[in-house]
Amino acid sequence: MDSDGQTPSPTSKRIREDNAPYVLDVPATRKRRKLVSSLATTVKKNVAKEAAKVENLPEDSPPHCVVSRASEQRMVLEFAHVISGSTPDKELDRLEWSWGLPYNTLNVDTRRNIHTLAIDLHRLFDATKDNKPTGWFWIPSDDALGLLRTMYGVYVDAGNQTGGTQNTRHAPNSFYKKSTKFTYRLIPLPDMMESWSVRRYEGDSDAPFDPEEIQQSVYPFTDLPDIELHIPYHFVIVNTGKKLLQLYGHGKINYARDFHFLGVDDFLTRDLMDNTLDIYAAWMSSTPDPQWLTGEPYDDPKQDPPVDQRRKGGAGSDRRGPGKGGRSGKKSASGSQPPNTGAAPSGGQVGRRCTTSKSLAPSDSASYIEPLELADVSSKGSEDEDEPFVDDEDEEYEDEEWLEGLKEWVNGVWTATRRVDVARDGSGSEAEATMVGVLPDLARFKGVNETSL
Incomplete structure (x- = not known):
């Protein structure tokens, strides 16, 4: 960021990357273990x-x-x-x-x-x-x-x-x-x-x-x-x-x-x-x-x-x-x-995690991250098929400490890669950059096409 607080104009490579959908690509753990320092x-x-x-x-x-x-x-x-x-x-x-x-x-x-x-x-x-x-x-x-x-x-x-x-x-x-x-x-x-x-x-x-x-x-x-x-x-x-x-x-x-x-x-x-x-x-x-x-x-x-x-x-x-x-x-x-x-x-475990098909766009807040869905891999032989209450596999990713860390990570990534749009009036001045999680106008809401605004 320049001394005047403005973000430098992005290169064409960065613009092409920013125009692409943002996919939450967290490296998968080889085997699912504790995601934070303590159990959820x-x-x-x-x-x-x-x-x-x-x-x-x-x-x-x-x-x-x-x-x-x-x-x-x-x-x-x-x-x-x-x-x-x-x-x-x-x-x-x-x-x-x-x-x-x-x-x-x-x-x-x-x-x-x-x-x-x-x-x-x-x-x-x-x-x-x-x-x-x-x-x-x-x-x-x-x-x-x-x-x-x-x-x-x-x-x-x-x-x-x-x-x-x-x-x-x-x-x-x-x-x-x-x-x-x-x-x-x-x-x-x-x-x-x-x-x-x-x-x-x-x-x-x-x-x-x-x-x-x-x-x-x-x-x-x-x-x-x-x-x-x-x-x-x-x-x-x-x-x-x-x-x-x-x-x-x-x-x-x-x-x-x-x-x-x-x-x-x-x-x-x-x-x-x-x-x-x-x-x-x-x-x-x-x-x-x-x-x-x-x-x-x-x-x-x-x-x-x-x-x-x-x-x-x-x-x-x-x-x-x-x-x-x-x-x-x-x-x-x-x-x-x-x-x-x-x-x-x-068979497998009921409650095994599968990611959703929806991706996270740059305009989406971390709060828009879809919850991971359950895949009923098999109705037989699962580890918890006879349990009447919610399994820890269903909730282990919902630990508040981990979620806050995820939000901070998404925020940091988007802040580092956010693009700057040229103002519509053609003056060449840079539009205000907005971080993930701050919703100043309709452009920040899901379903609104930013490029059309």
């Missing part, structure tokens, strides 16, 4: 709603740590991803392929991948040293062994002793039917031996705080109950399986050294850990079809339905024999899930 408010609300539903609490109940049961008034809480937002693209490709999803549709910011943890437990959940985990992980409770054995039969090449894969595409949601509650046990790694970060409030969360109701747990935290979450098993398999693979590769888990507290009565938990490692290794060993990787419509070959591995009277592994009990022999391993023999639908 709507995502957090949906996570809290899901957690409240699991515990049969009112939907507007404040969030609390799923381990300690402490609310944000009593402890600093954070929203923790199960599948990390920094997961490499190749790993996400293999998960999408194995889970029967369309290419580039897995959203790690879905509420089904996030739970609330106290800040110290969150740090331990993600803790690593020399690229190996040092904190803790979730493992499905004993009564889920039959379901994981069914998943094992679908994904894992049992004849391969080094984590082989059948390269099968199968929607994990099909294993759960309509289940929305999933039970887990907290398993610590040896580096937590001196940690005192695990405690649990056993009092009524709605009653006045009672310090006597705080249960302090010490390693190996076997006095903690099994914990119900809204996080489906396949998300936890990714987190826990990756940790186990980093520690043991495709070899055997060293229970005597690292999990000595898993005694005779915990053989089902050991089987669950073995299956979790093998299933995750199978997913990571899969080979997506090059045609699928193009993002074009892909037809899956017809597959046989999975063989249900759940047994009456016990679900122990073949190596240890059918069991009748979990921790302390108190748990039945018959499995509470209904049998499932249906083939998995291969």
